[in-house]
Amino acid sequence: MTTPNAVYWDPYRPEFWANPHPVFQRLRHEAPLYRNEEYDFYALSRFSDVERGLTDKESLSSSRGDILEYIKADLPKTPGLFIWEDPPDHTAHRGVLSKVFTPRRMNELEGKIRAYCARCLDPLVGAGGFDFVKDLGAEMPMRVIGMLLGIPEEDQVAIREMVDASLRTEAGKPLQASQARNSGVEFAEYIDWRAKNPSTDLMTDLLQVEFKDPTGTQRKLTREEILVFVNLLAGAGNETTTRLIGWTGKVLADHPEQRAEIAQNPALIPNAIEELLRFEPPGPSVARYVAKDFEIHGQTVPAGSAMLLLVAAANRDESRYPDGDRFDIHRKGPPHITFGRGIHACLGAALARIEGRVALDEVLKRFPTWSVDIDNAKIGSTSTVRGWETLPVFTGNGSRSSVRREAAPTATQESAATQPASATGSWELTLSTPAGPQVMTAHIVMNGESFSGTMSSAELTAQEITGKVSGKTLSWTLPLTKPMPIKLAFEASVTGDTISGEVKFGMFGKGPLTGKRI
Amino acid sequence: MPKVTYIESNGDEHVLNIEPGLSVMEGAINNNVRGVIAECRGACSCATCHVYVDPEWVSRTGEKSDTEASMLECVCDPQPNSRLGCQIKLTEQLDGLVVRMPEKQV
Numbered sequence: 362m363t364t365p366n367a368v369y370w371d372p373y374r375p376e377f378w379a380n381p382h383p384v385f386q387r388l389r390h391e392a393p394l395y396r397n398e399e400y401d402f403y404a405l406s407r408f409s410d411v412e413r414g415l416t417d418k419e420s421l422s423s424s425r426g427d428i429l430e431y432i433k434a435d436l437p438k439t440p441g442l443f444i445w446e447d448p449p450d451h452t453a454h455r456g457v458l459s460k461v462f463t464p465r466r467m468n469e470l471e472g473k474i475r476a477y478c479a480r481c482l483d484p485l486v487g488a489g490g491f492d493f494v495k496d497l498g499a500e501m502p503m504r505v506i507g508m509l510l511g512i513p514e515e516d517q518v519a520i521r522e523m524v525d526a527s528l529r530t531e532a533g534k535p536l537q538a539s540q541a542r543n544s545g546v547e548f549a550e551y552i553d554w555r556a557k558n559p560s561t562d563l564m565t566d567l568l569q570v571e572f573k574d575p576t577g578t579q580r581k582l583t584r585e586e587i588l589v590f591v592n593l594l595a596g597a598g599n600e601t602t603t604r605l606i607g608w609t610g611k612v613l614a615d616h617p618e619q620r621a622e623i624a625q626n627p628a629l630i631p632n633a634i635e636e637l638l639r640f641e642p643p644g645p646s647v648a649r650y651v652a653k654d655f656e657i658h659g660q661t662v663p664a665g666s667a668m669l670l671l672v673a674a675a676n677r678d679e680s681r682y683p684d685g686d687r688f689d690i691h692r693k694g695p696p697h698i699t700f701g702r703g704i705h706a707c708l709g710a711a712l713a714r715i716e717g718r719v720a721l722d723e724v725l726k727r728f729p730t731w732s733v734d735i736d737n738a739k740i741g742s743t744s745t746v747r748g749w750e751t752l753p754v755f756t757g758n759g760s761r762s763s764v765r766r767e768a769a770p771t772a773t774q775e776s777a778a779t780q781p782a783s784a785t786g787s788w789e790l791t792l793s794t795p796a797g798p799q800v801m802t803a804h805i806v807m808n809g810e811s812f813s814g815t816m817s818s819a820e821l822t823a824q825e826i827t828g829k830v831s832g833k834t835l836s837w838t839l840p841l842t843k844p845m846p847i848k849l850a851f852e853a854s855v856t857g858d859t860i861s862g863e864v865k866f867g868m869f870g871k872g873p874l875t876g877k878r879i
Numbered sequence: 880m881p882k883v884t885y886i887e888s889n890g891d892e893h894v895l896n897i898e899p900g901l902s903v904m905e906g907a908i909n910n911n912v913r914g915v916i917a918e919c920r921g922a923c924s925c926a927t928c929h930v931y932v933d934p935e936w937v938s939r940t941g942e943k944s945d946t947e948a949s950m951l952e953c954v955c956d957p958q959p960n961s962r963l964g965c966q967i968k969l970t971e972q973l974d975g976l977v978v979r980m981p982e983k984q985v
Contacts, residue, residue, distance in 0.1 A: 710985070
């Protein structure tokens, strides 16, 4: 039955991506159980209904996925991908990670997270502007989850791009089932390398942990299960938090008085992040497979249907959040439902909160105000996350002519320097060695076609180095006696304040080298 | 009906009558007591319903399971009288229970 003014919504239309909240309000009032015939799904939008939907795991199953298109495609199952499992499989697999992403352990990462934020933001001070997503949101969460997993830094960008591509929908179109890539094959070489070179990261833990599998057998994870876990964590740890940081930039620019309050009083940050999460949740909806007939609002949703739980709509429900469409960092009401509820509640919630808080704190320390370059901002369309793909802002502490940026360079891209960058200076180098990443310090003094200097590390007292310059490339060697007599051979080039290249470990192969000016 | 006093970290007190059979966590969440997040809503997996049980009541709230003890290591600032609110079921014997919320759950 369609009346002329009946409310319509689907997840694919670009106009709904920009601002879905007016239509969400209509759904809550006019169609609390919404039926979309064209894409064949039902949707719930009121808070109590979404909460009920998330906690009724018998009726609303996760076993066919939590993405609408995948539920309808009925793809083959991926064992170990617990986000798409019901108990007991879910319980056994998620249980492996239950003590990893906890409040206490994630709080311990605060120092490292600040360091990553500083790396992203320090080069931008005085530049007149930056991009909340390309310069910070897309970088810092990737570095953190990559660090936790033990993925070498230079490979983290490629992985993030692979995951982003797998979740991106074209505006107006559903996700293609062929985009489903959950077997984690791209991580296979890291798993195998890490198995031979154990370290103190999560990937090593996953290789060594024993758990009770769904059949009750005590065993280690299979290689396939580890690949699935790593893929899930790398995917979940990147995009969602990136969106949170993008929304932080947009919403606070839209509410400058509240932004100023936070800048004056950083104790307001935790509540501000909770309100940002409520106001624009990075994951605006999740889907479930209706396993049993589900009665709600006097109707029966038949088994076999796909149900969308509209978290972003629930978060604005006026019956729970008075004046819910108003952003208010001083809101004292009940918590949001952004991280879900029940057994599938977001495993990474503590990490997301810490990253969001630290990112906001570090931005405000350097840029207490900014305004959005809205003509060049772009909101993203993916099947699971909603938010800014690029959010350039003007920070006003640079010349006006330097402010306009079409596509803000990322921290890892080479920027067009007006002068050749000099290698003279002090550098913190990270070598990807067969035994894991090693940090060394180098002091370099350029002298035309050659250079001299020293290198040292925690284990190595300063040793003199000399080398040659050819074009942009510096090359030099460093003989070591510990852990064994071996000559390291370096080749690297400098761009601005970053240095990158390759280091050979005698006959033990080679690995990438990255570094920054200190 | 057991009466439970929830004390927020800023000192605000909520004295509530909670249905027997509900957990300390549910009593807090159902009554909008601030200081408890409880995202997993009782699955003993998120470590965000952490409460400090008043010393007078600690021995009367029952034994912790291994899972709860394990998750209590993961809360911010665990103390000897720490419990997960979702694991304490309210009964008439707990009438008068006093719990304090930590400064932060995460």
